[in-house]
Amino acid sequence: MSTSLHYCLELAVQNQARKIHMRSSQIQHICGLSSFYCELITSHPRYQPSGERGNPPLPWPLVRTGFQDPVLSNRVQYVLKHDRGGMMIRVRFAPSPTGYLHVGGARTALFNWLFARHNHGTFILRIEDTDKERSTDESIEEILESMRWLGLDWDEYYRQTDRTDAHLLAAQDLMDRGLVYESDGAWWFRVPTEGNTIVHDDLLGDVTFPNDLLKDFVIRRSDGSFIYHFVVVVDDADMEVTHVIRGDDHLNNTPKHVLLFEALGRTVPRFVHLPMILGSDRTRLSKRHGDTATLEYRDRGFLPEAMVNFLARLGWSHGDAEVFDRASLVELFSIDEVNKSGAIFEDTKLMWLNQQHMKLADLDRLLGLVRPMVLELNRVTAQMWDAVDPGHLRTGAHLFRDRCKTLRDLASAMELLFPVPLIPEDEFRVNATQAPLMMSVANALALTKPFTPEDIEQDVRAALEANQATLKDVALVSRLAVTGRKAGPGLFESFACVGRELVVERLRDAAQSVLE
RNA sequence: GUCCCCAUCAUCUAGCGGCCUAGGAUACCGGGUUUUCAUCCCGGCGGCAGGGGUUCAAAUCCCCUUGGGGACGCCA
Secondary structure, three states, X not given: OOHHHHHHHHHHHHHHHOOOOOOHHHHHHHHOOOXXXXXXXXXXXXXXXXXXXXXXXXXXXXXXXXXXOOOOOHHHHHHHHHHOOOOOOEEEEOOOOOOOOEHHHHHHHHHHHHHHHHOOOEEEEEEOOOOOOOOOHHHHHHHHHHHHHHOOOOOEEEEHHHHHHHHHHHHHHHHHOOOEEEEOOEEEEOOOOOOEEEEEEOOOEEEEEEHHHOOOEEEEOOOOOEXXXXXXXXXXXXXXXXXXXXXXXXXXXXXXXXXHHHHOOOOOOEEEEEOOEEOOOOOEOOHHHOOOEHHHHHHOOOOHHHHHHHHHHOOEOOOOOOOOOHHHHHHHOOHHHEOOOOEEOOOHHHHHHHHHHHHHOOHHHHHHHHHHHHHHOOOOOHHHHHHOOHHHHHHHHHHHHHHOOOHHHHHHHHHHHOOOOOOOOOOOOOOXXXXXXXXXXXXXXXXXXXXXXXXXXXXXXXXXXXXXXXXXXXXXXXXXXXXXXXXXXXXXHHHHHHOHHHHHHHHHHHHHHHHO
């Protein structure tokens, strides 16, 4: 297998990063290389147990030396030829700005980004805006915003329309060399009528396309503008893209691209065609499936790291692990662990992941994200928010986040910490025996000091005992009166977090309505 | 229609010939913990699309069938 050496070296480097030193016999076992080359790898200074993270990725120069050796097997030669030893990895994400960035596109962007970051390579963002009819600046902004939200930072940025000169030059070159002809005003690329074009795909393996099935195709319209297939190749070549990672809806276009790379005399990049993300009806994701815009998920209260985690797990996996932060994703990501079959986008697991990441998140950051959402509910004002002790807010966020799937849930839960009328989730009535009990509890709490869960519990129980009552008699109504909810964090913790003033007031109000 | 890709629980997946009576996660259903809810813990439900080979041995390799997806533009 051509990927064996590749796999072996990647594994070796991963293990090196984890400070696990693979012995040459293990490497030999994995990739079947002769012990001579395995020794060569392991004796290289870069491949040492003491190696730090962030070292240049592979001991390629050494392996290249072995290329001279006639005993090296064909498959190793193949790998060496295509991996272009030591070359900096460059990948690109190339969306067309004809609408929002949907989650499928976001996943493609993420895989490119992870691949680049994992390999200390370069991540290029290239806007394919050659379709003047459908491209809009708003779309570009939305795409950039989506990527910023997900934290997919790019190292280089291009707009395809800025590269017309380069396209012209390349096209003219093909024309001059007779590889392109003009007909009806358009420029056609001549496809060989015989032979096969093979696409070397790092995920799918080699895919063969008979050339006679490919027809000559237009690279330049009669109005002088260029066709996607042409510009994508010229751009990838000029930008020295080493790996084209994209959706497998492009697989059938790839032989055209390979032919163009060859015609232009440029190096053909490696390809990785990712399986598509499907909607619940198993068809390719589209607007019709609703909620496919990446930013929708931000607005619905998902954490970007949860989204990234979820998207990464759609097609990629690492053993049984489920929850990944950004850093471990970068560290662990590998094309070898990408799945070949398409995945359905279903957000139940995203909900759970979001909850996991909310539990992991810094409380102050959480509050910063939740604040605008609370204000959006139009009951709590910015002044009210700022007037509440940050410690209370933190406690609230801490108490409620275990019970929330999204930041929206958290926002609505946190409303009860503010002096606004509660909207009880269930109608409740305080009865004649409960009212005086609640009043005495309220009176006791008015004097509780400090207002901590422990002291609150003590005083509440004492007040109830004095009236020959138990907590059970008033727990539910009190909870409803103070929090508006039937369920929630521990009663005393809830009280402490709501604060003395509001608790006493809400208890008295509830009791009062009956006593009158 | 032609070409291409894919195929393990409802969903995301592990599995690269023996460790598989197929493992994990979500969802769902029980139980425990909790004054409640959630978290957490324990348990349950549930799958190798079908048929042929190859092999001592197949979820795993090969072929066929079926199913799903995608591509067949002077769109990207």
